[in-house]
Amino acid sequence: DTGVSQNPRHKITKRGQNVTFRCDPISEHNRLYWYRQTLGQGPEFLTYFQNEAQLEKSRLLSDRFSAERPKGSFSTLEIQRTEQGDSAMYLCASSTDPGQGTTEAFFGQGTRLTVV
Amino acid sequence: DQQVKQNSPSLSVQEGRISILNCDYTNSMFDYFLWYKKYPAEGPTFLISISSIKDKNEDGRFTVFLNKSAKHLSLHIVPSQPGDSAVYFCAASGYGNQFYFGTGTSLTVIP
Numbered sequence: 209d210t211g212v213s214q215n216p217r218h219k220i221t222k223r224g225q226n227v228t229f230r231c232d233p234i235s236e237h238n239r240l241y242w243y244r245q246t247l248g249q250g251p252e253f254l255t256y257f258q259n260e261a262q263l264e265k266s267r268l269l270s271d272r273f274s275a276e277r278p279k280g281s282f283s284t285l286e287i288q289r290t291e292q293g294d295s296a297m298y299l300c301a302s303s304t305d306p307g308q309g310t311t312e313a314f315f316g317q318g319t320r321l322t323v324v
Numbered sequence: 325d326q327q328v329k330q331n332s333p334s335l336s337v338q339e340g341r342i343s344i345l346n347c348d349y350t351n352s353m354f355d356y357f358l359w360y361k362k363y364p365a366e367g368p369t370f371l372i373s374i375s376s377i378k379d380k381n382e383d384g385r386f387t388v389f390l391n392k393s394a395k396h397l398s399l400h401i402v403p404s405q406p407g408d409s410a411v412y413f414c415a416a417s418g419y420g421n422q423f424y425f426g427t428g429t430s431l432t433v434i435p
Contacts, residue, residue: 213369241422249414250328250425251368280350299367304326312358313423315367 209236212316214300220322221290228286229319233302239314241284242275244268244300250298257283258305290323297321327351328416337432343401345429347414352397356414359399360381360390362411371412372399402435404433 213232221323223231233240244252254273255265259280269275272290277283287294297320301313329348337343340386355376360368374381374388374397381388387400401408414426 214367220396243425248427250330250427251423252414253422256422266422301367301423312370312373314422315360318365318367320365 212300212302212314213276214298214316214319216249216319217317218320220324223292223323224254224289226286226288226323227290228284229298229300229302231249231283231285231316231319233300234314236304236316237302238280238305239303239313240277241301241303242283242285243301243315245318246295254285281301287321290321292323293321296320326427327354328424328426330414330429332429333427333430334430336432336434337404337407338376340403343399343408343431343433344406345391345399345401345412345414345431347397347426348395349397349416349424351416351418351424352395353418354424355419356399356417357388357390358415358417360413360425360427361408362413364433366380400425401431404431405409406433409433 213233241256242254245251257277272288275285299318299319301315303311303313358373359371362368372386390397411430412430413428415423417423
């Protein structure tokens with residue numbers, strides 16, 4: 209399967225613990241996005257990378273959140289000192305370089321985080 | 325500040341009939357629009373897109389219409405099938421930046 213891969217699929221953690229999620233994009237895609245989705249809402253933008261450079265961060269991405277994409281390949285999203293409000297589906301997507309226009313982003317299956 | 329809006333949370337359609345899902349946007353800088361389909365506990369699946377230089381794009385049973393003056397787009401599914409039952413999200417982007425999503429419309433196709 210050459211789609212976007214996210215691990216783990218599910219994560220249950222105690223409040224105050226740190227968690228890290230991984231995303232492996234489609235291999236030829238140099239754009240990588242992180243989104244968060246809660247019940248009844250559409251995906252909300254968190255951040256995106258062009259290769260290894262983090263180009264934009266949402267104000268939703270508090271200082272407890274950090275994302276990296278070393279070497280422009282896979283990406284990790286870490287949440288420190290988790291809170292119950294962090295419970296959500298975390299989605300990763302990738303796309304080719306928009307260049308002159310915009311291309312569609314392909315999503316992974318998501319990581320469902322539950323903070324108890 | 326919701327820049328992409330889907331005002332109908334749900335829609336029910338008989339199998340074989342047309343499903344029309346609507347989406348409105350506020351940002352005139354958006355130049356690319358997409359529709360995604362989502363099943364529970366899965367990530368969104370790309371369906372169809374349209375550039376702002378076009379007003380219609382068709383792919384099989386799916387057609388997206390764009391009315392830039394009204395800042396409105398719609399997705400037509402003809403004929404609707406039970407397997408089309410899912411949540412549909414409209415998304416928009418400007419100049420290759422982030423995608424903004426609506427809140428989704430849950431489509432139920434009744435056999």
